[in-house]
Amino acid sequence: MDFRFDESQRMMIDTARQIGQRFGLEYWRKQDAARSFPAEYWRTVCEAGLCGVALPEEYGGSGLGMMEMSLIVENLAATGGGSTVGQLFMINPIFGGVSIARFGPEAMRKELLPGIISGEINCCMALTEPDAGTNTLEIRTFASADGDGWRLNGRKIWITGVQSANKMLIVARTKKVADSTSRTDGLSMFMIDVQREGLSFTPIDKLGTCTLDSSSVFFDDVAIEPTELIGTLHQGWRELLDVLNTERIVTTAGLVGTGELAIQLAVDYANDRKVFGNTPISAYQGLQFPLAQCHVEVQAARLLNYKAATQFDMGLPYGSEANAAKLLAAQAVSRATERAMQTMGGMGYSKEFHVERLWRDCRLFRFAPVSEEMILNYVANHDLKMPRSY
Structure with missing residues (x-):
């Protein structure tokens, strides 16, 4: 390599x-x-x-x-x-x-x-639903045939970037479960205008990632044109997975950069801060060791993400690496931002020193776009060949 x-x-x-x-x-x-x-x-x-x-x-x-x-x-x-x-x-x-x-x-x-x-x-993507969550195969938003096109009805939640988006990628059922040959049969993807009759949304007040809104989205008999179908009608599940696994790679990359930034802010602060005499607090192993541990963990997530990205580019399977890298990165960066705040003491709680924003924002990625628990399920089932519990 x-x-x-x-x-x-x-x-x-x-x-x-x-x-x-x-x-x-x-x-x-x-x-x-x-x-x-x-x-x-x-x-x-x-x-x-x-x-x-x-x-x-x-x-x-x-x-x-x-x-x-x-x-x-x-x-x-x-x-x-x-x-x-x-x-x-x-x-x-x-x-x-x-x-x-x-x-x-x-x-x-x-x-x-x-x-x-x-x-x-x-753009934005409307996938998650209130009663389905991570279980995408249970989504209920339905696009029923209407001439050559469809009519869309349903609800989505926690959709990122709707207010700034022109286009929305929608995942919906196009075939009733009773008429489907399998759980994955009957899912389709569409790309439609956000500004369209029958489509409305309500922003969700939230803790972090405040520069990108999150919204509940409602579809009330929204017209979809035949030219707005993406991929294969009724067979969009596998195609959706290709989109979602590349999502893992960019999520991890953002987290890795966050970890690097938080640790550097902590080191810079500790190098300047003197409390007992003329020795900077960065010389104390009680501060050094936790930051060094965080640095090593972030580096591990970075390299695994590089492997996932490289295998994607080579046309090789990459789902296991992409999911594992995201798990490592989310956990490592959660610890890194927390430790950076602890290094700064009270100033770590101040908006002036920026780490609190990094801490608020990265917390989302312990459970989104896929939770730690579902990644561990994936690793156990696909990599370790253990039976499903759900």
Whole structure:
């Protein structure tokens, strides 16, 4: 295995770092306080060509891979944005870009991919439901046939980025369970306009990731055109998994960058802080050892995520690595942000020193986009070949 980055990868890292440093921590503190979508930041990222790094060249992308996207996300996160950067890439080049590039009809690719890559079109995905949660196969939102198209009715919850989105990737049942040949039969994906008659949403007041809204979404007889189907009618389950597993990779990259940033903020503070005489508190092993442990754990998650991204790019199975990396990263970064706050003492609780935002934001990823418990179920069932308990 070759762990060296090539010239184009190093250039992407440098570009991501420069953009992240240009905006900096203060920008994100203000956006968080205002609960405002980072529009200027995202536009700059897209103008630099970073959004479309893994999307096809014929539509304006770079035609590279998830490895390059991982490097971009973690370096943007490490220079100020934190784990929210992973969400920005999740909703746009993943939910919007990957789903369309891999499974969308050619007309949809030509119409939407250039705008997603340039940042003119923002996306979101409506998957989770109040009574289904992680159990996607139990979703009830239903698209019933209506001429050549469909009529959509149902409800989704915890949908990220609806307020800033132009397009929404929707996962719905198109065949009744009683008429399906299996639990996975009868699921389909659609890409529709957010501004459409019968579609409404209500924001959810929440703890963190405040620069990206989360909403309950309601569908009341929403019309879907035949050209808005993505993938195979009734057989969208396997296609959806391809989208969701790449989601894991960018989530992990955002977390890895967050861990790096939190630890560096803690080290910088500890190097400057003197309490007993002229010795900086960073010299005390009671502070050194926990931060060193966090650093090692974040590095482990980073390398496993690189493996997942590389295997995706090579066309090899990557689900186990992607899920395991996300589990490690979420746990490691939860500890890293907590330890960074502890290192700073009272100032770690202050918004002025930024770690509290990183701590609030990263907490989400212990249970989203997939919970620790479901990842452990996956590892036990798929990797260890143990029986299912559910």
